[in-house]
Structures are given as structure tokens and as C-alpha cells.
Amino acid sequence: MKKHILIGITGSIAAFKIAQLVSDLVKLDYHVDVIMTKNATQFIAPMTFETLTKHKVYVDTFEREETFDVKHISLAKQADVVLVAPASANVIAKMAHGLADDMLTSTLLACTCPILVAPAMNVHMYENPVTQRNITLLKELKIQIIEPTTGRLACGDQGNGKLAPLPDLLQAIEIALSDKPLLGKKVLISAGPTIESIDPVRFISNHSSGKMGYHLAQQAKAMGADVTLVSGPVSLEAPYGVHIIDVTSALDMFEAIKKQAPQQDIIIKAAAVGDYRPTIYTTEKIKKKGETLSIECTQNPDILAYLGEHKKDHQILCGFAMETENLLEHATQKLKDKHCDLLIANNLFEEGAGFLKDTNVVTIIKKDSYQKLPMLSKKELSRSILYEIIALMEEKNVSCH
């Protein structure tokens, strides 16, 4: 059955952005209902949302329909999650004090599902102690605030109060809707390539996009985990609610991971770490001379091997192996050598697998079994990998929710 998402839109200039969010949610096959405050309809017409959702948009608590249910109660009961975005200072104040003088605030008071609030307003309205106190009250009531960002505001002022980016709103909804089998668990994920500088303008790197590691981080977060992502240079948006540590070289990544690893329950090493770095970094740009150029390289530390050697009893270690031949043989050997609990192996030359794609075809290798999965999106694959890890934790008798 489709999950029901209720979106509350208030009188903020950012209201127009929610049309795109609603369109995205409908495409993801959610049932979306929209309630607008009367003032919100000054900024964008209800018809926009009625066309996108194929459902009536509610504004007036007392509007009569052919059916005789009490709409603010039935919408509240049907909702699996509510997002108020943009949330005006006025509606935040009403929510903080239990006012219910219109369709949106009446419905919010009747909701028992998770409520998310994404404030959007002028920086001085946002920083006003009254607004801040109301936001604190909402947090105390276990209402999740999706913090606004800093930037140029519609009124021309510069500062905090800009509606959070739409991908953050979408991810916050998906997190609220997900089961939370990893609640209370700490997960460390590495992602992306590393960059090994040769001189100030050149480097050695690889084609890793970071997509697999970023999807894993996003899904682990959605499943309730406290996620740290150590990321090489990528051009991806940071997943919502994930602690990111940006690194450049393999040595940087090694240092960051060494520091984070002891506190973790699960470590997934999805980064494509350079095996070698130039032995000497040349401080001036190397000039073109001669037919050939040789660069002597030194081996980088083997991060997965280090993690395997220092693995604690309760920890689960998951590695990745990209091979171009003898996949199963090489990956099984790697699992043993690096003391991994599971290894995700893929063949670069297989259709649908590889670096820059949104899909992957992998074989999940464990100590005494392996399973080849069909081609999956990296999002679906992330969930499959995390559920394999949860099964392994249960085998190890490490409790999961």
C-alpha cells in the first residue's frame, strides 16, 4: 500500500519550491495530500498541487464536501509522515503553543505520525528570540526541524532562513518513513576516489564517482544509524543527516578512518583508494621534456587490511572488490586476507556494473557462502547490503532493533 505523505504549505515566498518536491514524491509513488494556509494561496495556487497530486488541496476547515468525514481528522489519521514546508514564523509559533485556528494547524494537532518542519523566512524573523524559542519548543515536542540554510534571501537580505534544499526535505521524509533496524548503531562508510598529487597541477586518481558509498550512507541513515562518511573528492550532494569528513589522499583517508574506526559497530569500505602515490611530490609544475616520463610511486597503506587487523569482536567489516578477471577467486581470497565479514565483489566489465553508473551487479561473498544479486539500482543494492550486515550481526548475537 502507498505511504501517505501530508505536506503543509504556509505563507512564505519559498512555497513555489514545494511544487517540485510534490512532483518528485508523486513520481516516487507516494500518496501526497496537501494542506495550504489561506496565506499560502497568495504565493502559489492550490490548482498546481491538485494537478500534481490528483487530490483536492485543503485550505478551509469548514468547507463542506459530499462525504461527511471530518477532514482535518481523517487526513491526520491517514498520514504516515507530515512535512510543513515552508514553515512560516507564524505557523511555527502556533504549533509551539497548540493553536488550531485553521485547517493546517488543526490537522497538525490531530497527527500522531512523525512531523517534520522546514522553516523558511527572513534572517531577522528566524533569529528573533521568539522564533528561536518556538523552534526549541517544537524540538522538545519531538518535532523534527529541518534546519534552514544560509544564503541570499528573497527579500535581498543575506543570512540564515533559506528553506533547506529539496533533496534534504525528500531524504528527511524517507528517513521518517523507514524502518529503523540500525537505530543506535554507529556506521562508518568510506566513499569516492583518492587523489595523489604529482605536482601542483597534476594527480593520480581513479574513476570512482562515490555513488555507492553515498547511497549506503543515505540508506544506513534512513535505517536509523548514526553515520559518518569519509569521502574522497566527489561531486555529489552530502546525504541529509550524515556526518561527512572530506579527505583528498589515501593517507588523509587512512588517518580519518583510523580515528573513527574504534567507535563503530559497522564499517563499510566502499572508497576506491589509490594503491600508490608518487614517492616525491614536486613543488613546481613538472616541465615537458623528453619522450617519456617516469614517476616513481610508493605503496599506500592498506586501509581494509588495517581495519581487519584491528577489528573488535562486535564489529562487522564489509569491503568492496572490483575485479576485471577471476572475480570469485580473487574476492574470496581478499575476504580471508583482510578479515572481512562480507565482501561486495563486482566485475568492471559486466553490463550494469561499474564506477559512474547508477546500477551495479554484485556478488555478496561471506565466509562460507556467496550470492550473486541481479542488476539493482545502487539505492536498492545499499539496502540489500545493509540487511545482509544486520543478518550477520544477529548471527554474532549483536542486538539490532
Ligand SMILES: Cc1cc2nc3c(=O)[nH]c(=O)nc-3n(C[C@H](O)[C@H](O)[C@H](O)COP(=O)(O)O)c2cc1C
Ligand atoms: C512577499 C511576502 C513574503 C513572505 N515570506 C515569508 C517567509 O518566507 N516566511 C515567513 O515566516 N513569513 C513570510 N511572510 C509573512 C507571512 O506571509 C505572514 O506572517 C502570514 O501571516 C503567514 O501566514 P500563515 O502562517 O498562516 O501562512 C511573507 C509575506 C510576504 C508579503
